[in-house]
Amino acid sequence: MPKLADLTGQKYGCLTLLSRAENRNGQTYWLCECDCGVRKEILVANVKRGLSRSCGCKNREATAKRNATHRMSQSPEYKVWSNMQERCNSERNKSFKDWGGRGIRVLYDSFESFLQDVGPRPSPVHQIDRIDNDGHYQPGNVRWATREQQSRNRRSNVLLEYQGRRQCIADWADEAGITWATLAKRLKRGWPIEKALGLATAS
Numbered sequence: 001m002p003k004l005a006d007l008t009g010q011k012y013g014c015l016t017l018l019s020r021a022e023n024r025n026g027q028t029y030w031l032c033e034c035d036c037g038v039r040k041e042i043l044v045a046n047v048k049r050g051l052s053r054s055c056g057c058k059n060r061e062a063t064a065k066r067n068a069t070h071r072m073s074q075s076p077e078y079k080v081w082s083n084m085q086e087r088c089n090s091e092r093n094k095s096f097k098d099w100g101g102r103g104i105r106v107l108y109d110s111f112e113s114f115l116q117d118v119g120p121r122p123s124p125v126h127q128i129d130r131i132d133n134d135g136h137y138q139p140g141n142v143r144w145a146t147r148e149q150q151s152r153n154r155r156s157n158v159l160l161e162y163q164g165r166r167q168c169i170a171d172w173a174d175e176a177g178i179t180w181a182t183l184a185k186r187l188k189r190g191w192p193i194e195k196a197l198g199l200a201t202a203s
Contacts, residue, residue, distance in 0.1 A: 129150050
């Protein structure tokens with residue numbers, strides 16, 4: 001096996017690498033010390049790529065400055081923005097593994113640019129949604145959506161063609177007056193499309 005590089009003492013942004021930490025999920029972590037004095041174990045690939053440049057203090061400082069200007073720190077939109085930042089940038093966040101851990105990043109340069117892109121939250125039931133579930137939080141890939149819309153988006157790659165029409169099975173299920181789960185089970189059992197949609201008599 002190739003010898004692992006010794007990064008002890010090297011500095012990236014505000015972080016100085018102190019010692020190699022225990023690997024997690026096959027990924028290499030290092031104990032880092034931030035200029036502010038905080039020590040934490042950080043994924044070294046993120047440090048070297050510049051995705052992690054401090055213990056999080058710089059993000060908090062920038063957030064505080066933005067709060068002082070836009071005066072929306074208590075708004076639903078800002079809470080959504082903060083949660084986006086946390087799950088993409090903070091390894092302490094319980095959801096980090098599904099966002100930041102997968103490489104998902106927030107590419108808006110400020111809360112103001114995010115709000116200008118997506119607009120005010122339409123209603124309390126709307127949540128922020130990435131159109132491409134593997135894409136970043138960035139202009140053109142973010143929208144407000146209901147849980148139903150989010151569900152359809154996740155299933156949009158499951159397409160069904162019948163009588164020259166092609167659409168996701170959730171839409172076919174709506175037209176047939178059955179649930180998505182029922183239609184999916186019927187198709188999985190090998191039912192013909194017309195039978196699965198209830199357009200033919202089951203034998």
